[in-house]
Structure formats: C-alpha cells, structure tokens
Amino acid sequence: MVSRLTLRPIVRTIFRRVYADLEAMEQVLAASSLDWTVLRPGYLTDHPATGYRLAIEANVPGAMRRADLARAMLDVLDDPTTQHRALGIASR
Structure with missing residues (x-):
C-alpha cells in the first residue's frame, strides 16, 4: 500500500x-x-520459470521471470483472443 x-x-x-x-x-x-499483442511485464529477473499471470488491458504487479516471459510470448503468438490487446503479465 x-x-x-x-x-x-x-x-x-x-x-x-x-x-x-x-x-x-x-x-x-x-x-x-x-496483428499485434503487447506484453507489459514488470521488472525482469533471471530466476527459474514458475508460470505466469495475464490480465487483458490491465497491469499485473510483480516481477517477471525471463523464462516465463519467453513462454508467454510463444503462448500468445497464435491466440486470437490476445490480438490487438495489451496484456499485463507477471510470474506466479
């Protein structure tokens, strides 16, 4: 707070x-x-992947592990529900 x-x-x-x-x-x-998708991660870390949280058109607080960001980039690449949207993202 x-x-x-x-x-x-x-x-x-x-x-x-x-x-x-x-x-x-x-x-x-x-x-x-x-066709575009914007990913808005918080600060990046080098820790091992733990999974990620996404929010459409909203920011997600917290750190982002580089491995999770790479996974998310591949996951949203062909997802039509994420096209033309900005996604907040953070590691679990």
Missing part, C-alpha cells in the same frame, strides 16, 4: 518520457493494420 502511494508516483515522474514513448508506441500499433 505504501509503495503504491509513494513509489509509483515517483517512478512515473522519473520515467515519464519512457512511459510516454510506450503509450505512443501502443497508439501507433492500435492505428495500424498489423
């Missing part, structure tokens, strides 16, 4: 240009005729 109220605004302020670039990138994708 404290981190949500204090750290998140600080991080958003420090990285405001990065977040603006990410938002612009997603707008370009949305306006295109491409």
